[in-house]
Amino acid sequence: MQLKIGARYRSQVCQTEIIVVRPLPGEADLTCGGHPVVDLKETPAAGLSLKEGEDAGNALGKRYTDASGTLELLVTKPGQGTLALGGEPLVLKEAKPLPASD
Amino acid sequence: MLLDMAASAYDSRTALGREADGMSYDSLRRTVAGGAGLIRASAAGSVAFIGLNGPAFPSLLMASAVAGVPFSPLNYRLSTDGLAELLARLDRPLVVVDEAFEHAVGDRDRVMAVGAWLSAAREAPEAPTADVADEDCAVLLFTSGTTGRPKGVVLRHENLVSYVIGTVEFASADPDEAVLVSVPPYHVAAVGSALTNLYAGRRMVYLPNFDPAAWLDIVAREGVTGAMVVPTMLARIVDELGETPAQVPTLRSIAYGGARMPATVLERALGLFPAAGFVNAYGLTETSSTIAVLTPEDHREALGSDDPAVRARLTSAGRPVPGIDVEVRGDDGRPVAGGEPGELWVRGPQVSGVYEGIGSVLDADGWFPTRDRVRVDSAGYLFIEGRADDTIIRGGENVAPAEIEDVLIRHPALRDAAVVGVPDEEWGERIVAAVVPYEGATADADEIRAFVRARLRGSRTPDDVVIRDSLPYTPTGKLLRREIVADLSSPAAVHTSERM
Numbered sequence: 398m399q400l401k402i403g404a405r406y407r408s409q410v411c412q413t414e415i416i417v418v419r420p421l422p423g424e425a426d427l428t429c430g431g432h433p434v435v436d437l438k439e440t441p442a443a444g445l446s447l448k449e450g451e452d453a454g455n456a457l458g459k460r461y462t463d464a465s466g467t468l469e470l471l472v473t474k475p476g477q478g479t480l481a482l483g484g485e486p487l488v489l490k491e492a493k494p495l496p497a498s499d
Numbered sequence: 500m501l502l503d504m505a506a507s508a509y510d511s512r513t514a515l516g517r518e519a520d521g522m523s524y525d526s527l528r529r530t531v532a533g534g535a536g537l538i539r540a541s542a543a544g545s546v547a548f549i550g551l552n553g554p555a556f557p558s559l560l561m562a563s564a565v566a567g568v569p570f571s572p573l574n575y576r577l578s579t580d581g582l583a584e585l586l587a588r589l590d591r592p593l594v595v596v597d598e599a600f601e602h603a604v605g606d607r608d609r610v611m612a613v614g615a616w617l618s619a620a621r622e623a624p625e626a627p628t629a630d631v632a633d634e635d636c637a638v639l640l641f642t643s644g645t646t647g648r649p650k651g652v653v654l655r656h657e658n659l660v661s662y663v664i665g666t667v668e669f670a671s672a673d674p675d676e677a678v679l680v681s682v683p684p685y686h687v688a689a690v691g692s693a694l695t696n697l698y699a700g701r702r703m704v705y706l707p708n709f710d711p712a713a714w715l716d717i718v719a720r721e722g723v724t725g726a727m728v729v730p731t732m733l734a735r736i737v738d739e740l741g742e743t744p745a746q747v748p749t750l751r752s753i754a755y756g757g758a759r760m761p762a763t764v765l766e767r768a769l770g771l772f773p774a775a776g777f778v779n780a781y782g783l784t785e786t787s788s789t790i791a792v793l794t795p796e797d798h799r800e801a802l803g804s805d806d807p808a809v810r811a812r813l814t815s816a817g818r819p820v821p822g823i824d825v826e827v828r829g830d831d832g833r834p835v836a837g838g839e840p841g842e843l844w845v846r847g848p849q850v851s852g853v854y855e856g857i858g859s860v861l862d863a864d865g866w867f868p869t870r871d872r873v874r875v876d877s878a879g880y881l882f883i884e885g886r887a888d889d890t891i892i893r894g895g896e897n898v899a900p901a902e903i904e905d906v907l908i909r910h911p912a913l914r915d916a917a918v919v920g921v922p923d924e925e926w927g928e929r930i931v932a933a934v935v936p937y938e939g940a941t942a943d944a945d946e947i948r949a950f951v952r953a954r955l956r957g958s959r960t961p962d963d964v965v966i967r968d969s970l971p972y973t974p975t976g977k978l979l980r981r982e983i984v985a986d987l988s989s990p991a992a993v994h995t996s997e998r999m
Contacts, residue, residue: 402848403633403657405500416500418664438630457508458669471664473500474507494668495820497678497699498754498780498789499691499727 398433400425405473406434409441410448413455413476419469421482429455430478453479453486461487500628501663502531502561505697508670513702515554517721518677521702522554526621527561534562534620535629537593541609544590545639548572549582549604550597551707552684555613557693558620559595560638564656567629569636571651572684574643576974579603585641588651588855633657638690639855640784643973651855652784654690661848662787663694665822672701679718679726681706686975688727688757688780691788701725711739718747725752727780729976730760737767744771756780756789758976759883759901761908761915762814769802781816781883783869786823787849791881793817808876814905815880816873823847826866827875840874840899842887872899889980891920891928896958898930900980903961906954907932910947912940917970918961919984932961933983935969942966 400420407414408429414437415429427434431448435441455461457475462468463482469490470480480487505514506528513521522530538546546563548556548570556572563570573585575597582603586592593609595616604610611619631637637656641649678696680703682688696703704721706714709732718726728736733755736745753768753775760779769777776795782788793815801813819825826834827841835841844866852867853859861867872884884899891898900918907916915935920928932951936942944964952960965987971979 403661416660416664458504471669473504492668492671494671495666495792496754496776496778496794497695497701497725497727497752498666498756498778498792499682499688499695 398425398427399423400427400468405437407437407439407441407474408432408434408476408478409445411476411478412474413472413478413480414474415461415470415480416473417469418460418471419467421463421468425468426483428481428484429476431481447478451479451481452477455480456489460490460492462490463487466490501660501694501698502528502565504669505700509700512674512700514697515557515703515705517704518702524697527558527697529625530558530617530620531561531565532625533623534558534616535565536623536626537616537620538562538566538568539626539629540623541593542591543568543593543609545569545571545592547586547589547592547594548596548684549575549594549600550613550684551575552680552682552689553613553705553707554703555595555617556684556689557697557703558617560690560693562620564631564637565628566626567631567635569639569653571639571641572689573641574683574685575600575603577603579605585649589639631656633660640685640687640690642784643975643977650857652851653853653855654784654787654851655853658787658849658851659690659694661822662691662789663698665847665849666789666820667695667699669698670700672696672699674700675722676700676724677702677704677721679704679706679714679721679723681709681714681726681728681732682757683974686757687782687784687788691782692727709735711735715739715745715747718745718750722749723747724749725754726750727754727756729757730755730764731758731972731976733768734761734764737764737771740771744773747772748774750775752776752778752795754778754780756782758978759885759904760814762905763908765813769798779815779817781881783871785851785867786845786847786869787851789820790823790845790847790849791817791819791825793880797880811882812876812880815876815882817881818879819845819881822849825875825881827873838874838876840872840884843869843871843873843881843883845869889919891918891930893920893923893928893930893958894926898959903930903932903951903955903959906951907934907947910934910942910950912936912942913947915970917978917980917983919980919987921963921984921987923962926962929962930960931963931965931987933965933967933970933987935967 410430431451509524638654779793852861923929
């Protein structure tokens with residue numbers, strides 16, 4: 398799939414929902430719980446389940462990034478699945494909060 | 500989405516109002532869902548709010564988003580005619596109005612008093628979140644119209660969501676944090692604060708009618724940890740304190756923005772609030788609030804530095820927030836060389852640049868012209884020199900009023916100063932300084948001109964200096980230069996001005 402800034406996706410096998418903060422150029426193989434994420438408005442395919450070893454989970458409001466540090470996703474609803482890109486689990490991105498400005 | 504995230508994480512934490520009897524996140528979520536139901540049931544195409552800032556504001560903002568209609572907070576100080584003109588530009592608005600302004604709305608369909616709206620929203624059946632597109636209008640804000648008919652700025656869902664997730668960390672506020680909001684609801688900072696503080700998990704306390712003593716009192720009483728003020732408010736707070744540092748141990752952050760901050764006011768404030776971190780936030784309505792910040796560390800570094808370039812950053816607007824690209828362009832439309840002044844263009848997902856009835860003013864590559872004249876130093880700090888339209892052209896030379904104002908405000912007898920261009924047959928425009936002396940101080944026009952001449956190039960010396968009791972500002976702290984020029988151009992002004 399082509400990731401677009403602000404696009405929202407959901408996991409097919411858990412409660413996870415995400416929004417794209419910083420996309421990758423080109424095709425991205427983004428999965429959660431071992432299955433491709435789908436557009437938030439799509440209904441998950443029937444009969445899928447969380448794959449073994451893909452259940453590290455994710456946390457509400459946290460940012461996740463790939464090994465290159467280019468991709469950035471934000472979890473808007475947490476779930477049990479592992480977020481991964483091309484089979485590689487995404488890692489929690491350390492936040493550098495700005496001071497409150499309004 | 501943003502509120503769902505917040506409500507699921509904080510539930511019983513107080514979202515709005517006083518610690519003792521405020522509204523919890525859970526109750527806010529219920530009010531928003533019920534409020535969205537009311538909006539849907541009324542078949543309104545938009546929601547207008549005419550009233551003071553308070554807990555109704557975030558509930559209306561979010562209920563409108565859930566119902567999928569634009570929300571438009573209007574300036575409650577407008578006349579009946581002014582309000583009618585704006586309401587006519589909205590699609591079948593549900594008008595929620597403070598009891599005090601009901602008379603100004605007149606007789607029309609779909610009007611509710613604020614109190615009635617809040618209590619009905621708590622009871623109404625919850626509405627599911629409407630299916631809105633990212634590019635749909637979430638908030639329609641009318642500009643103050645200091646230079647003409649108010650323009651309706653369209654802030655889309657994607658702009659506001661990008662602003663929040665680009666500049667704020669979810670749940671980053673400690674449970675004891677509280678922000679004091681004293682800007683009116685029709686200011687973009689009111690929209691920004693409702694979204695960012697609720698997302699961060701910070702309790703919001705409102706001071707609807709700003710008064711410096713009341714502000715200090717509520718900070719102390721409510722254990723406020725952060726506040727946002729416009730420069731005219733901070734000036735009144737430091738005047739109220741005089742020489743005595745504020746007794747507000749909980750206050751750790753003061754953000755300011757909305758207009759240029761006089762250096763003298765900031766320096767006094769830094770001394771009177773030694774424990775607070777100061778944040779200069781620069782942004783426009785069209786950019787969904789803040790696009791650059793000067794952080795507390797930047798303030799401290801500038802204050803403690805012997806390097807004039809670093810020291811000068813105390814008057815800068817800081818550096819761009821993540822996701823914002825900046826470019827400074829000259830009169831020929833091309834990027835200027837490093838450090839040269841020009842017009843600021845910005846680009847990023849939080850930038851709207853769309854006006855109701857006009858459309859998008861972004862260029863082909865997505866850049867928005869801010870109409871602000873700026874320069875950027877070698878470390879990327881933005882220095883705002885004022886509106887491009889305010890630039891005075893005297894004898895073919897461009898003069899930024901801010902450069903002269905910054906000098907005038909350092910004059911020991913002057914409390915406030917504004918520099919404007921007035922039509923002149925010989926020079927095209929001549930430079931006029933309108934100055935306000937401190938009470939009891941005497942200001943001499945010749946001496947003030949000499950004071951400027953000693954510090955700036957000769958072409959920057961005001962041609963005229965006129966003495967005033969006060970300068971005209973909007974309630975949100977914006978200097979009304981047009982009124983100063985009109986006043987100077989009226990026949991009566993000639994006799995009171997000191998011609999050189």
